[in-house]
Amino acid sequence: MLKVAVGEFLNLSESIPVIDVRSPGEFQQGHIPGAYNIPIFSDDDRKIVGTLYKKSGRDTAIFAGLELVGPKLAELVKSARKLASDKKLLVHCWRGGLRSKNMAWLFELSGLSVTLLEGGYKAYRRYIRDNQAEYSNLIVLGGYTGSGKSEILGLLKKAGKQVIDLEGLANHKGSAFGHIGQLEQPTTEQFENDLFHGILKFTKHDPIWVEDESRAIGRVSIPEPFFLNMRLAPVLFVEIPFANRVNRLINEYALFDKKKLKDAVNRISKRLGGQNVKCACNAIDQDNFEEAATILLTYYDKAYLKGLSNRNAEFVKRINFDNLDFESILKEIVKHIQQS
Numbered sequence: 001m002l003k004v005a006v007g008e009f010l011n012l013s014e015s016i017p018v019i020d021v022r023s024p025g026e027f028q029q030g031h032i033p034g035a036y037n038i039p040i041f042s043d044d045d046r047k048i049v050g051t052l053y054k055k056s057g058r059d060t061a062i063f064a065g066l067e068l069v070g071p072k073l074a075e076l077v078k079s080a081r082k083l084a085s086d087k088k089l090l091v092h093c094w095r096g097g098l099r100s101k102n103m104a105w106l107f108e109l110s111g112l113s114v115t116l117l118e119g120g121y122k123a124y125r126r127y128i129r130d131n132q133a134e135y136s137n138l139i140v141l142g143g144y145t146g147s148g149k150s151e152i153l154g155l156l157k158k159a160g161k162q163v164i165d166l167e168g169l170a171n172h173k174g175s176a177f178g179h180i181g182q183l184e185q186p187t188t189e190q191f192e193n194d195l196f197h198g199i200l201k202f203t204k205h206d207p208i209w210v211e212d213e214s215r216a217i218g219r220v221s222i223p224e225p226f227f228l229n230m231r232l233a234p235v236l237f238v239e240i241p242f243a244n245r246v247n248r249l250i251n252e253y254a255l256f257d258k259k260k261l262k263d264a265v266n267r268i269s270k271r272l273g274g275q276n277v278k279c280a281c282n283a284i285d286q287d288n289f290e291e292a293a294t295i296l297l298t299y300y301d302k303a304y305l306k307g308l309s310n311r312n313a314e315f316v317k318r319i320n321f322d323n324l325d326f327e328s329i330l331k332e333i334v335k336h337i338q339q340s
Contacts, residue, residue, distance in 0.1 A: 001104045003118045006127040017083045018090045021103045030189030033197045038079050077110045092117035128196040133225035135199045138233035142212040145300040146245030149211045155330045162202045163209045169194045172218030177264040191220040239320040249293040
């Protein structure tokens with residue numbers, strides 16, 4: 001079996017399936033995007049073997065592992081053969097140790113060709129941390145809440161620009177209401193993996209567009225090297241009329257359960273102020289979503305403006321629009337890029 005470093009392993013993964021043989025819990029915490037989990041041990045089995053290794057030594061742990069895995073060998077091979085591409089597989093465990101080597105031996109015994117990741121998933125995590133800072137050619141799309149920044153990024157992507165949808169990767173729209181209507185958030189570790197694989201396909205000399213975000217997006221955090229590059233990047237701030245943004249928020253959130261909306265309001269009660277919280281919740285109860293959105297946007301606009309003031313004003317370019325015609329907005333943005 002062949003061993004390769006992380007860079008080559010990721011290149012090979014474009015055409016060969018990746019098999020992660022760690023336990024389901026390890027895989028859930030974070031994995032190489034697109035990898036399949038064929039665990040040699042269940043989470044409970046892994047605890048048993050790990051405990052024996054610490055208390056009784058390597059040999060005892062290995063024999064216990066063989067007893068646990070033995071009945072599952074045929075199923076492990078069947079799973080691997082179903083996923084193999086032209087009888088080829090890429091395999092890794094945590095550190096490139098016994099788990100991946102033993103599984104690779106088993107798969108090769110069944111007629112498959114296996115390539116191992118040198119240093120395992122641990123080396124992969126180190127690799128992405130070391131390389132994230134290289135992608136510093138960013139353009140940040142800014143704008144107050146309700147400006148349709150995600151839609152603008154989508155149009156930029158369709159126009160062939162390099163775009164990273166941070167909120168899409170995080171399954172969260174950033175505000176106290178950002179989780180509503182979204183799928184479960186990934187772990188921060190998995191978010192970092194997905195982010196890296198997004199930028200890995202981009203060319204470094206062309207700019208990467210991202211939405212202006214705080215460090216935390218719900219429960220996940222943007223990795224520090226990438227976030228620092230965002231803070232130093234030029235900001236293209238789209239200025240959309242307040243009334244248009246109010247209508248946009250109404251269309252986006254009024255259909256959701258009122259309790260969820262009021263719970264989100266209460267999450268920012270200390271910053272919003274007791275009277276505003278009361279008025280916003282009463283407005284939601286009375287289906288007066290315009291009043292609720294107006295109260296909330298006033299708060300979020302002040303908070304965003306405060307954050308924007310911490311940036312170098314020379315790197316912030318404002319473009320004013322009188323409506324939410326996204327096609328017109330895109331044309332103006334492209335025009336600005338060409339002039340710059």
